[in-house]
Amino acid sequence: MDFSTIRNLITRCCTGEESWVDSRTVYIGHKEPPPGTEAYIPQRFPDNRIVSSKYTFWNFIPKNLFEQFRRIANFYFLIIFLVQLIIDTPTSPTTSGLPLFFVITVTAIKQGYEDWIRHKADNAINQCPVHVIQHGKVVRKQSQKLRVGDIVQVKEDETFPCDLILLSTCREDGTCFVTTASLDGESSHKTYYAVQDTKAFNTAEEVDTLHAIIECEQPQPDLYKFVGRINIYLDRDEPIARPLGSENLLLRGATLKNTECIYAVAIYTGMETKMALNYQSKSQKRSAVEKSMNAYLIVYLCILISKALINTVLKYVWQADPNRDEPWYNQKTETERQRHVLIRAFTDFLAFMVLFNYIIPVSMYVTVEMQKFLGSYFILWDDDMFDEELGERPLVNTSDLNEELGQVEYVFTDKTGTLTENNMELRECCVDGHVYVPHAICNGQVLPGAAGMDMIDSSPGVDGKEREELFFRALCLCHTVQVKEEETVDGIKRGIHQGKSTSFYISSSPDEVALVEGMKRLGFTYMRLKDSHMEILNREDEMERFELLEVLNFDSVRRRMSVIVRSNTGEYYLFCKGADSSIFPRVVSGKVEQVRARVEHNAVEGLRTLCVAYKKLTHKEYEEVCRLLTSAKLALQERDKKLSEAYDVIEKDFILLGATAVEDRLQDKAADTIESLHKAGMKVWVLTGDKMETAAATCYASKLFHRNTQILELTTKRTEEQNLHDVLFDLSRTVLRQHGSMTRDIFSGLSADCQDYGLIIDGATLSAVLKPTQDGTSSGGNYKEIFLEICRNCSAVLCCRMAPLQKAQIVKMIKASKEHPITLAIGDGANDVSMILEAHVGIGIMGKEGRQAARNSDYAITKFKHLKKMLLVHGHYYYIRIAELVQYFFYKNVCFIFPQFLYQFFCGFSQQPLYDTAYLTLYNISFTSLPILLYSLMEQHINMDILKRDPSLYRDIAKNSLLRWRIFVYWTFLGVFDAMVFFFGAFFLFDNTTFTSNGQLMATNTQMMFGNWTFGTLVFTVLVFTVTLKLALDTHYWTWINHFVIWGSLLFYVIFSLLWGGIIWPFLNYQRMYYVFMQMLSSGPAWLSIILLIIVSLLPDVVKKVLCRALWPTTTERIQNADRLYKGHLSEFSPLSSLHAPHARKHDRQGSESQNHAHCRSDSSPSKKLMCTYWGGRPGYCTFNSFLRIGENPRFSGAAYAYSAPGPETSV
């Protein structure tokens, strides 16, 4: 981590604006420039080797060990181990050395394996052949030997080996097509341009004659930014300087398409390519569970230290009497006697630490890690989350956050492509108020509008006709769509087949494709771009050709794009299309009002609107435009700024043509998912770049807002009328008044969403809210607080007109608010990456906008609806599993170590271990490790279907509820209690009486005594059984694997003990366990006491569980009970028998129930009380059709009717 941050820092420094001067000079083909120019200073650049592996063969062991011991837990165990080696400690070093060794080895093997795979991948990449031009010939080279300045030949469908500047292509116009699917996931073909002056060099020999120097910036990670300059020395004259931009830069990882071959010069190689710079590891996210785990760890560390301290002090108090310190039968050695008392005390302290160190379980970390790693496969394997269409499974990029999925409180979702399909279709276009609907078009005839559409002039005049055609032409010309002739593009079928021909349109923006497609249906077909002429087939099937002069590309700040074309009649046109907000201010004439009305109408319906405008240019104006653009493009510094200034000057004084509306349908089950998330107590925020009306419509459609949701607006429109300050206070008053009346109903921290406020805020207002005001610090901070307060009380928030960075800002703000809620961000596009990285859990959608979001996310899914199962089922399971895992681990180690602590009081504080070394070592590694691991992989406290059907169950685990301090203390005390039972149970048996055994197995003539090892073994046996059975009692889901592991590990303990005690081990110098276990089992009282002690230790926990379940059941427990009941009864219910069910008896109850529902829905305030009444609190039951529905019918029919009554809300 440190390494990469440092590197980041360095790169940032190197590429910062100030240090831009630090550019690199590349000598093409390593040729010296002509004399007299600049001195030839060969710069040193790294070779083209890609190194993603961390280790080499030689440094693996030291480096890996160092990495591992940087983890605090490992380091702790190393220290314990070293202490054991150095001082005379009660337990042998193997007891902690072996587990540590085990942990380290397992981790090292895993990391080594991963690194080996990376090495293999690196080698495959580094050794793949590339064609380099040397002395006019094409030479094959290994990719890793490529150097900066080499001229490379790349053929079609090959991947670029490093970042290259395109010199020439086989196409006459000096362009080539490239897909960057593996970089940003965009599978569209992008056009790159060769340097104008070199595009004629078309063969290897010709290219070799080129004399040129490239000056460019040092590598920086931004894929879309590049500035440089090429100086070409032709005929030894003054060099010609040409600008280089990102349109000349071919990135490593991209693939050449539709172009036979290209020649290009390498400028960034190896780890300096933009791709490599982009693959730096992200900062690691830590889950809430991990944080609690660390907190517990600190508590236990304190317990450990205080235990050791107490014992040390008591030891010296007790030893004050020399006859106790050194009775005649137990003398010290001479060296011991001579040691200074302080050293002795310190050694004793360390020895106690060592003795009790098992209280911090080394194996917990391994188990947690294994649980997370293996557990994440369940997401991968889940068939419900498999997408047949794309053939994709969910991706798990990190397994560290599995349980965080069960803790989400805020969901931030993108709109386009996440909630919606991102499958655009042109719904209508509006030319001067005339509405055209592509669907209603037959045979190229425009049938204006369907019935019911107003504002349609049935017979547009001649002028109107002309305007209409100009509008269509504008849409056909103003885009960056490419025509693809083949069947497939990059594995993904873009099934936009074009009638007879198999060509279809490709673009980075799906809106553009939808528009061009729609135009085609309206009679204007865009054919292709040929020789910088765009060809259009108009309604009369005539070819119209326009020369494409300039493209003013789209960017998200301007929110528009323009083209300048020259028609064959020689007229210059500038067509512009863009968001209404960016077009209307620039329009000077046209039927603005009609179009605006239509645009707003469409936006409310959830359609994406674009406005189209044009202006005619005279030749002179065109020249001026050209001058402006070239000067901006040639600038080396601040080119972007200059370009946008130029655009700003050019794009004005438009004549409005009309508007388009593109529909983006909601994703399958998006509304259902959002509703479930709401019921699960999550707050859903939609963050989108879209305009407010469109976004709000989508929100209504996706049930984010209901009809009875009170919408609070915090938009520029409102803040224009009122001061921001007043608006904020107004809103917070509204919200808080309701909130005040509501608090009475809320018992726990659960935020009931009954109040149903929806907030709409736009980007501009948001930045105003977040901006620290200049006047006075007090109000500045207040805005944010008030805003947060409002947000907290809203069940849904819609943020529109968001810039990507603002999305991250919002997430950050919520994260930092005082409850520190767990946030989840989900999105599909590159603009969501910042928010995905910022949120606790980032989920990417593998959608149409590429893979960038998926790649930067923690988890990636294919559809928004999968979020439901991911959170409600997987997240829930992971959370309860890991919570139990953590609690149980601490519990079992308290049980394990506390008897040892107690024993010190009876052995003169001499650090005598209670258990044998083998038991100490193996307790956590093998006797009790597998059952909990399996539990933490398999446990399902409630059936999966119920979890899905009843999202409110998610609230039961909200706020890390299973790892609260209260529960932690309960487990700890349970552990202490059990430990007391084990110890004092055995103590009284040994102390009070002749606890004896039959010396000769199976004979009764003699009675023997037991020693301390039998005492320990008895305690240990009870311990292992109790701890394992405790887990068995907690297990709600017994598959054969659970049975196998739980009973198997008990059996293993018994067999191991028999074996361990059954042999005189030749390599050990002690035989203290010899036959101890067998002798113990041959004694009747031992059996009786083992059974007794196990039952006594388990009893309180069982009683507590049963009582809590009966008296204060949680929702989960109610459902468990119910589930069990109707599982038993399911067979009895059939649709027929439900008819004969005793209606009369049930009628009453159903009536009240439906009232409950009606009440619950009508004012949308299911108070906590209602949540608890059994069926009334679970409205989810009725809305989702589940397979159990048939079985439930007799009970729910009434409720279901109650549902349909307040029906209309569903049709929002």
Place this chain on the structure above:
Amino acid sequence: MMASSYNAKDENGHHPGSVDSSGPSAVKSKKSDNTDFKQQRLPAWQPILTAGTVLPAFFMIGLIFIPIGIGLFVTSNNIKEFEIDYTGVDMSSPCFNCSQNYSWNSTSACTCSVPFTLDQPFESNVFMYYGLSNFYQNHRRYVKSRDDSQLNGDKSSLQKPSKECEPYQTSDKKPIAPCGAIANSLFNDTLELFYIHPNGSRIAIHLGKTGIAWWTDKHVKFRNPGGNDNNLSVVFQNTSKPVNWRKHVYELDPTDPENNGFINEDFIVWMRTAALPTFRKLYRIIQKKKVNMTPTLPPGNYSLEVTYNYPVRSFDGRKRMILSTISWMGGKNPFLGIAYITVGSACFFLGVVLLIIHHKYGNRNNNTDIPN
């Protein structure tokens, strides 16, 4: 952990070679074989601990435990046990003198005789124990101060005892056999029991000194070096006796070669370190007389003859002699019986409580949910 910074696999996924990966076969291969395990739908038993389900268990435990407890308690009470402290702390105690003038070097043994009376007859086999209190046999330094290899008859360990035995490893530059603090502090009081016949005659009671150690200890774990039939004095030639001992290890029981050297049973019993500072160890067995029907120890007056060798006063220790009969469940043990009765009744009581709760709350739930 899984998030590698730069995943080459991803990159390959978009290579031209994998263009047609969206074919139907590829879809199939990417979709995992739909096993129940992978879908987390393995058939499972899903028990839930409710009042209703644990009720029977509680009553069962109650019903089983209470009789067992009563049985244990009765058995335990039937066991006769007699204990006498012969440390000699009081002036009145017969062993007071011995306990006062004690020194390791004295050659003449101090003897004292402690009279006692048994009120009840001791039937069947009677076990004779010595008990020590405040003796930390479980002290770490003490517990580890032994060499099991030496005791197992290993000749190299005999000559070179483990350094764990320090400071009882060597004496006079000769290795100590058996080495270590445990062996060194072997309990060396001799206890003899006399029945004082009402007619005044003292009848020595035969005390069996074999069969008091674990069979496996005596026959496997403890072995004399070089086998048992050799002349032990030769085998132990180059070794020194433990410093506190009066005689060599091969002189422990010269009468019985099977009970001499390391396999001496008194020694073996001592070597099994006790768990707690107050402990008793089996000393002798008084076998039931086979012929006549008289009890093993009839009620009456007895005298315990002590050869007082073992000093305990320095650490406030106590020495006791215990006579006890035994049952199927071991020695006198009221704790286990009481514990069983307590737990059994607690379970029974909890069962009743749960029954009430179940009836009151469980029924309510059930009735409202499921009409029949």
